[in-house]
Amino acid sequence: MTTPAELPVTWAPRRTRAVLLPVCGLLVVMFAVIAVALPANWQLNDRIMMVLSGLLFAAAGVMLARPRVSADAEGVTVVNFVRSRRLAWAEIVRVNFRQGDPWATLDLADGTSLAAVGIQSGVGKAQAIADARALRDLVEGHGR
Structure with a gap:
């Protein structure tokens, strides 16, 4: 754990x-x-x-x-190549980082998904998986 x-x-x-x-x-x-x-x-x-x-x-x-993903007590800020988006914890349903994906994606409550390019396999697969799991744990802890 x-x-x-x-x-x-x-x-x-x-x-x-x-x-x-x-x-x-x-x-x-x-x-x-x-x-x-x-x-x-x-x-x-x-x-x-x-x-x-x-x-x-x-x-x-x-x-x-530019890409980064920042989390604080109020939610998550996703900064991608051109755009950035602020999300409340409740807006994030799930964090996905499947094998072969270049970066993590966030499934959102409105039915869309958002690329989280700040968590990417280019930094090393093990590190990216650990980062995605850490974000997933935060989403599960704050989203309920």
């Missing part, structure tokens, strides 16, 4: 963030250096577009580093 997680708790793919965020910074710097080092026959708008390209790639990386 696992011990319930202490609230507040956050699950996030920390290694993914640790890699992506510095790479995003490096992309911005690299594209800016390339924009400055371009041959003289390149115009200012070409250089600006080069920097904006670096910013666009970095923004995509930051978006991929």
Whole structure:
């Protein structure tokens, strides 16, 4: 039997963030250096577009580093790539993390489901299973 997680708790793919965020910074710097080092026959708008390209790639990386699932006494906040959603404990019916799933999903009381990308198998299968079980235990404890 696992011990319930202490609230507040956050699950996030920390290694993914640790890699992506510095790479995003490096992309911005690299594209800016390339924009400055371009041959003289390149115009200012070409250089600006080069920097904006670096910013666009970095923004995509930051978006991929966003996912997390946070639980506190009032409920759960799921932050995915683009959107975030706040759920009360009673709104969550079940936590699913089946074999082969890339991340956990939450079955909701309104009949829909919500991906919880912050709990993903990319961090390691055993860790993801433990995180999903911890969230499941919290849902079972608070949802009743």
